[in-house]
Amino acid sequence: MTNKKAIIFDMDGVIIDSEKYWKQAEYEVFTSLGVRVTDEYSKITKSMTTAExxxxxxxxxxxxNKDAAVVEQMVISRVIELIETENCQINGVKSFIEKLKTRKYKIGLATNSPSRIIPVVLKKLGILHLFDSILSAEFEKKGKPDPAVYYRAAEKLFTKPEDCIVIEDSYTGMLAAKNAGMTVVAFTNGNKEIDCKIADYKIDSFENNEIELLKMN
Structure with missing residues (x-):
């Protein structure tokens, strides 16, 4: 991958272990409004934007009695509370990004998560200064698996899509990056259930020198 110029990270599940917080916040907020939140439907909503x-x-x-936009912000606020008070960093991610910076890669973030959450996450992890571009799919017509946010990320990084590597943990995210014409690295964090079939490469950890993968042709 020595010809690549930019690395674009997904956020939830890649730089922060936040899936459980989204699940908790959505359960608390929606059940308080009379919703019967089930695992079956939660699997469907897992890859959606908060608005969706x-x-x-x-x-x-x-x-x-409550507008959908208000309810959406209630969920987001609860997730922020949990992120601010819990230990949720993915091991090794900060040093991994720092090493990428020393190799002159441009660093981007493209997430389905709302923009309100992004600075909270990046400041907590002490990595805000490492990113050259930060984007939320809430400002696109469609979130992942639509490739719009990845096209926008490449544009913001002044890089062609084919010169970008994307690190994703979900099938929908990988599909979005693939549809944008980017090289996809699946990050599993040790989760064997992650569907990596469409990924070009796979890493299980940001530790143990797995950055050497990015030196491959």
């Missing part, structure tokens, strides 16, 4: 998740549950169990 909120609309999904409202369609299933319409609530009154």
């Amino acid at each position: 998740v909120t609309q999904f549950w409202h369609d299933k169990y319409p609530w009154k």
Whole structure:
């Protein structure tokens, strides 16, 4: 991959272990509004943007007296509370990004998560200064698996999509990056259930010198 110029990271599940916080926040907020949150439907909403998740549950169990946008912000605020108070960093991610910077890669972030959460995460992990571009799919017409946020990320990094490497942990994220014409590295964090079939490469950890993968042709 020596010809690549930029590395773009997903956020949830890649630089922060936050899936459990989203699940908790959504359960707390939506059940308080009379929604029956089930594992079956939660699997469907897992890869959606927060706005899409909120609309999904409202369609299933319409609530009154609270606008969907207000409910969405309630979920986001709860996730922020949990991130700020819990230990949720992915091991080795900061030093991994620092090594990429020393090799002159441009560093981007492209996430389905709302923009409000991004600075909270990056400041907590002490890595905000390491990113050249930060994007949330909430400002695109569609979130991942639509490739829009990755096209935008390449544009912001002044890099062609084919010169970008994307690090993702979800199939929908990998699909978005693939559809944008980018090279995909699946990050599993030891989770054997992650579907990596469409990824070009796979790493299980940001430790143990797995950065050497990025020197491959």
